[in-house]
Amino acid sequence: MFKVENIRKDFPILSRQVNGKPLVYFDNAATSQTPQQVIDVIVDYYSNYNANIHRGVHALSQEATDLYEQARYKIQAHFNAKHAHEIIYTSGTTHGINLVANGFSTILKKGDEIIVSALEHHSNIVPWQMLCERTGASLKVIPMNQNGELEIKAFETLINQNTKLVFVNHISNALGTINPIEHIIKKAHEVGAAVLVDGAQSSPHIKPDVQALDVDFYVVSAHKMCGPTGVGVLYGKEDWLNKLPPYQGGGEMIAEVTFEKTTYAALPHKFEAGTPNICGGIAFGAAIDYMNAVGFDAIAAYEHELLKYATNKLLEIEGLKIYGTSKHKTSVISFNLEGIHPYDVGTILDKLGVAVRTGHHCAQPIMDYFKIPGTVRASFAFYNTKSEIDILVEGVKKAKMMLS
Amino acid sequence: MTIEEIQNEIIDEFSMFEDWEERYQYMIDLGKDLPLIDDQYKTDNNIIKGCQSKVWVHAEMNDDKVDFTADSDAIITKGIIAILIRVFSNQHPKDIIEANTDFIDKIGLKEHLSPTRANGLVSMVKQLKMYAIAYQTQLK
Numbered sequence: 252m253f254k255v256e257n258i259r260k261d262f263p264i265l266s267r268q269v270n271g272k273p274l275v276y277f278d279n280a281a282t283s284q285t286p287q288q289v290i291d292v293i294v295d296y297y298s299n300y301n302a303n304i305h306r307g308v309h310a311l312s313q314e315a316t317d318l319y320e321q322a323r324y325k326i327q328a329h330f331n332a333k334h335a336h337e338i339i340y341t342s343g344t345t346h347g348i349n350l351v352a353n354g355f356s357t358i359l360k361k362g363d364e365i366i367v368s369a370l371e372h373h374s375n376i377v378p379w380q381m382l383c384e385r386t387g388a389s390l391k392v393i394p395m396n397q398n399g400e401l402e403i404k405a406f407e408t409l410i411n412q413n414t415k416l417v418f419v420n421h422i423s424n425a426l427g428t429i430n431p432i433e434h435i436i437k438k439a440h441e442v443g444a445a446v447l448v449d450g451a452q453s454s455p456h457i458k459p460d461v462q463a464l465d466v467d468f469y470v471v472s473a474h475k476m477c478g479p480t481g482v483g484v485l486y487g488k489e490d491w492l493n494k495l496p497p498y499q500g501g502g503e504m505i506a507e508v509t510f511e512k513t514t515y516a517a518l519p520h521k522f523e524a525g526t527p528n529i530c531g532g533i534a535f536g537a538a539i540d541y542m543n544a545v546g547f548d549a550i551a552a553y554e555h556e557l558l559k560y561a562t563n564k565l566l567e568i569e570g571l572k573i574y575g576t577s578k579h580k581t582s583v584i585s586f587n588l589e590g591i592h593p594y595d596v597g598t599i600l601d602k603l604g605v606a607v608r609t610g611h612h613c614a615q616p617i618m619d620y621f622k623i624p625g626t627v628r629a630s631f632a633f634y635n636t637k638s639e640i641d642i643l644v645e646g647v648k649k650a651k652m653m654l655s
Numbered sequence: 656m657t658i659e660e661i662q663n664e665i666i667d668e669f670s671m672f673e674d675w676e677e678r679y680q681y682m683i684d685l686g687k688d689l690p691l692i693d694d695q696y697k698t699d700n701n702i703i704k705g706c707q708s709k710v711w712v713h714a715e716m717n718d719d720k721v722d723f724t725a726d727s728d729a730i731i732t733k734g735i736i737a738i739l740i741r742v743f744s745n746q747h748p749k750d751i752i753e754a755n756t757d758f759i760d761k762i763g764l765k766e767h768l769s770p771t772r773a774n775g776l777v778s779m780v781k782q783l784k785m786y787a788i789a790y791q792t793q794l795k
Contacts, residue, residue: 592732594708595708598679602676624708653683
């Protein structure tokens with residue numbers, strides 16, 4: 252049974268104060284908070300298991316290796332990957348994207364096309380621009396509409412036999428829009444293009460099934476899913492991962508090294524050069540356990556209720572405009588007060604203990620589309636409450652009063 | 656008045672405020688009141704690069720003293736600029752370069768000194784001092 256008051260007890264940070272007020276944490280799309288269950292695993296790791304993995308014959312190394320590889324199995328099961336070696340540990344979503352982009356630089360040639368969406372985070376635009384510069388491929392953009400939804404009809408005209416890779420986020424970080432990736436994947440596969448989906452914003456809210464989606468690559472970060480920062484995974488279909496060259500050279504990723512030639516290790520190690528974030532990987536597994544114990548259906552239903560409640564309450568404020576009004580969205584509200592800079596609103600909210608994000612959310616093209624300098628973004632997680640939303644709403648009213 | 660005298664005057668003014676709301680309301684009012692810069696100087700060249708609010712700064716040397724004008728599209732930022740201009744404008748370059756900014760802490764705006772605020776006081780003060788350094792070399 253989902254009881255938010257019990258869940259909140261798992262998160263020590265939620266009982267701290269900010270500027271003399273109880274913390275209201277609404278910056279979950281930037282990073283989620285960490286439950287005690289995950290913190291305990293981190294402490295336990297450094298207290299009892301800390302060692303380098305995959306090479307030591309001693310007990311500590313073997314125990315740490317077991318924990319790290321068990322976590323990989325947990326992550327595999329969670330995303331329903333066919334094989335554990337299709338789960339590549341990374342330092343996070345950005346690393347995963349760059350790994351794939353780098354790999355495609357050996358595959359793409361002049362005349363090839365890459366399609367990205369207008370709803371992307373900067374980290375999802377820049378690697379592709381760099382890739383195009385290196386290979387001579389060109390970049391096409393799926394436009395968006397006033398509701399912050401992708402124009403799927405336009406996508407269908409962009410895609411053709413030259414399309415080699417489609418890149419889209421599952422959910423927009425700036426607006427919360429859920430993109431129709433099933434349709435995009437199907438259309439891309441019809442012309443033989445691969446699809447990489449950024450799941451950084453979706454993985455905290457829904458449980459994607461990579462086999463059912465038939466997606467070629469899916470990238471996530473642990474820290475958006477109640478895990479620690481500095482760790483994430485790239486899921487890739489076995490065939491694709493075998494085709495891509497290694498990203499970084501170093502220890503762990505090799506089978507045999509002589510000065511004449513190096514043979515690379517098999518998956519997943521081919522892509523995991525150097526000592527990884529061992530504790531992070533193990534803690535990521537614990538975070539996935541935690542979120543599954545709460546239950547993704549319960550999480551989605553509760554967050555939807557929070558979204559509806561907050562949307563209605565905020566829209567009662569005169570002059571408040573919400574950006575991203577798709578029917579299909581997660582618990583993210585990007586808004587502005589008429590004639591008031593988002594930075595000012597965020598500053599006042601911070602004084603009231605309310606943590607929101609202000610600015611362009613690393614998605615300048617979206618802000619340019621709406622012709623605004625940025626927005627105030629409140630993003631809710633399953634440990635937030637309606638009474639916290641009331642504090643936000645009162646704060647926005649106060650900001651409006653002080654600033655207009 | 657010297658920079659230090661102006662800073663002390665500002666500290667005195669802010670000591671009258673009882674809480675953050677009064678302090679911020681004062682800054683917001685400062686931001687609203689002042690036409691801070693001539694429109695011809697609101698060019699991309701004069702923007703202090705950052706990812707939050709836009710800040711324009713223009714400097715001129717008159718009688719061996721530096722005069723600053725500035726503006727921002729965010730009103731709290733504009734209020735902060737108004738305070739900085741009051742402190743640093745119409746001063747000798749050498750005094751601007753040597754001035755410290757401890758008064759910011761004393762007037763309860765310490766959070767704006769955080770380097771995470773891209774358009775925070777830190778980059779503004781740095782920019783003002785850069786201008787002062789440039790004018791100082793001209794004087795030599």
